[in-house]
Amino acid sequence: MSVTSLKLLRGWICRQAPEQANWLAEQYALLSQKGNEKDLHLFLGLIPRRMSKQDLVLSPQDLTLANQAYPGWNPSGWSLDGAARIAALLTFHGPRPFSAMFQDLVRTADARELVTLYRGLALYPEPESLAFEVGEGLRSNMRAVFESIVHRNPYPRDHFDEHRWNHMVLKALFIGSRLGPIVGLDERANLELARILLDYAQERWAAGRQVSPELWRCIGPFAERVSAYEALQRALTGTPIERGAAALALTAADTPTARSLLLTAPDTAALVADGRLSWDNLTLQEAA
Amino acid sequence: MFIDPHAHMVSRTTDDYETMAAAGIVALVEPAFWVGQPRTFVGTYVDYLSSLVGWERFRAGQFGIRHYCTIGLNSKEANNEALAEGVMEWLPRFALKEGVVAIGEIGYDEQTPLEDKYFRAQLTLAKQLELPVMVHTPHRDKKRGTSRSMDVCEEMGLDPSWVVIDHNNEETVRETLDRGYWAGFSIYPSTKMGNARMVELLKQYGGDRIIVDSACDWGISDCLGVPKTAQLALESGISDAVVRQVTYENALAVYGKSGQMQASDWLDPAPIDQRTLFEGNSILRGGRDPLVETAPARRRDNLLIE
Numbered sequence: 001m002s003v004t005s006l007k008l009l010r011g012w013i014c015r016q017a018p019e020q021a022n023w024l025a026e027q028y029a030l031l032s033q034k035g036n037e038k039d040l041h042l043f044l045g046l047i048p049r050r051m052s053k054q055d056l057v058l059s060p061q062d063l064t065l066a067n068q069a070y071p072g073w074n075p076s077g078w079s080l081d082g083a084a085r086i087a088a089l090l091t092f093h094g095p096r097p098f099s100a101m102f103q104d105l106v107r108t109a110d111a112r113e114l115v116t117l118y119r120g121l122a123l124y125p126e127p128e129s130l131a132f133e134v135g136e137g138l139r140s141n142m143r144a145v146f147e148s149i150v151h152r153n154p155y156p157r158d159h160f161d162e163h164r165w166n167h168m169v170l171k172a173l174f175i176g177s178r179l180g181p182i183v184g185l186d187e188r189a190n191l192e193l194a195r196i197l198l199d200y201a202q203e204r205w206a207a208g209r210q211v212s213p214e215l216w217r218c219i220g221p222f223a224e225r226v227s228a229y230e231a232l233q234r235a236l237t238g239t240p241i242e243r244g245a246a247a248l249a250l251t252a253a254d255t256p257t258a259r260s261l262l263l264t265a266p267d268t269a270a271l272v273a274d275g276r277l278s279w280d281n282l283t284l285q286e287a288a
Numbered sequence: 289m290f291i292d293p294h295a296h297m298v299s300r301t302t303d304d305y306e307t308m309a310a311a312g313i314v315a316l317v318e319p320a321f322w323v324g325q326p327r328t329f330v331g332t333y334v335d336y337l338s339s340l341v342g343w344e345r346f347r348a349g350q351f352g353i354r355h356y357c358t359i360g361l362n363s364k365e366a367n368n369e370a371l372a373e374g375v376m377e378w379l380p381r382f383a384l385k386e387g388v389v390a391i392g393e394i395g396y397d398e399q400t401p402l403e404d405k406y407f408r409a410q411l412t413l414a415k416q417l418e419l420p421v422m423v424h425t426p427h428r429d430k431k432r433g434t435s436r437s438m439d440v441c442e443e444m445g446l447d448p449s450w451v452v453i454d455h456n457n458e459e460t461v462r463e464t465l466d467r468g469y470w471a472g473f474s475i476y477p478s479t480k481m482g483n484a485r486m487v488e489l490l491k492q493y494g495g496d497r498i499i500v501d502s503a504c505d506w507g508i509s510d511c512l513g514v515p516k517t518a519q520l521a522l523e524s525g526i527s528d529a530v531v532r533q534v535t536y537e538n539a540l541a542v543y544g545k546s547g548q549m550q551a552s553d554w555l556d557p558a559p560i561d562q563r564t565l566f567e568g569n570s571i572l573r574g575g576r577d578p579l580v581e582t583a584p585a586r587r588r589d590n591l592l593i594e
């Protein structure tokens with residue numbers, strides 16, 4: 001799996017930075033053959049000094065190939081130097097277990113480096129063994145670090161237990177982060193999460209605060225079981241985006257009560273019914 | 289636009305970041321230092337260095353200030369040999385992190401043999417890694433300690449144009465400049481430099497190789513040391529060009545030698561940084577003139593730092 005990911009990464013890097021191709025090839029060969037951690041540290045330090053921090057340039061076809069190499073892998077938003085660093089980790093074979101080496105890297109990482117280290121999570125060997133470091137990253141107050149695990153990263157979908165998954169979603173809402181870019185958001189929806197989020201919404205409302213309309217996406221399929229109709233009804237009379245989100249959630253609920261509630265907002269319900277409004281374009285919808 | 293090339297932000301509040309940004313500080317350098325309480329485990333020192341390249345860098349970015357740091361074992365803690373040996377093993381890994389612009393602040397406190405040993409070892413490291421050096425000069429026996437610091441730098445083969453001798457005063461500045469070093473001045477009430485005295489020095493020495501910083505930390509100090517000095521200097525008839533040299537250009541020139549600090553970092557940050565680690569800055573957002581007056585009222589009442 002990661003052989004293909006690695007091939008893709010190295011191809012993209014060399015395509016964008018042909019002037020560094022020879023140096024990179026030498027360094028990667030050194031890392032895979034000698035397996036000396038000092039070489040790895042030095043190389044990781046040198047990459048951003050020699051390579052651009054600009055975004056990795058990827059075509060739609062590249063993204064398709066990424067998704068084929070590892071389902072859910074979405075490297076859009078990666079930087080060129082970050083990609084080269086992740087490729088180094090995938091290339092390196094040293095005497096210690098990957099997780100021990102990774103722990104040291106995280107311990108001494110600078111801010112951008114942390115983001116990079118976590119972005120590659122799903123591709124690393126023995127990904128289960130990185131659970132502790134992932135927990136540290138989720139607890140981070142650096143939003144970019146948290147999001148490097150949470151957004152466009154299949155690791156949580158594939159390796160989080162329900163508790164960790166649910167708290168990740170809740171924290172994302174809590175810090176004002178988007179839910180849409182979470183890989184597997186619908187697949188991993190669960191009753192407990194729906195309960196937690198409904199409580200959270202009610203707590204926010206009681207404090208006179210708003211809730212992110214994206215929250216209803218995780219509640220919709222369980223609307224009946226967590227008794228969310230009253231809350232959804234309230235959302236259905238909110239801003240256009242809130243109305244859209246409530247309509248999408250009620251459509252997903254697909255119960256008699258949900259359907260009757262949808263009748264009270266026929267215009268929005270129609271947008272959902274004919275596919276013009278979805279979770280993917282919800283925040284782009286200005287008027288519904 | 290100002291750079292504060294010596295500010296211990298781990299000891300400061302968000303109010304300070306807001307105030308500094310409002311006053312036009314676009315970048316700062318945070319030297320690794322003694323946090324007030326001695327560290328007794330290597331691990332706590334390592335985590336401190338991690339926080340300089342990680343959390344604090346991020347925190348500053350949220351206020352639109354670019355954060356750089358220097359990595360080093362300070363002179364006080366060099367006296368704990370077990371700690372010092374352990375820290376020295378970790379330093380090379382931190383010295384190559386993003387935003388590390390020098391080895392520092394290093395030098396002498398009580399001028400003990402252990403301080404001397406680790407000062408020299410770190411000068412060697414700076415040479416190997418081609419990094420500038422920030423030298424802390426001692427509070428006590430200052431004049432001799434400053435001369436000795438420069439003697440040792442030269443003995444260890446460092447190029448003075450890569451070394452900032454910090455915390456200068458009227459007694460040390462002549463020698464520091466004559467020997468070819470950058471002369472840092474910390475505008476710090478009571479124990480270091482006052483800004484009215486600083487203006488007098490600028491009248492006498494001009495702006496070449498002189499760097500003004502606040503050295504603000506956990507003590508009674510002022511995070512607006514640089515902009516307040518700039519304003520006082522301009523009001524006292526020092527030219528714009530000299531003020532710009534000592535409050536912006538010179539710091540950028542010497543710490544820029546690390547390859548880790550350039551004006552484009554704050555004037556034209558990479559898109560990935562703008563999305564993740566840097567909230568942009570007030571200059572680009574086209575807002576305010578960077579002036580001390582724009583800082584919150586409680587900060588601007590007293591222009592003089594004495």
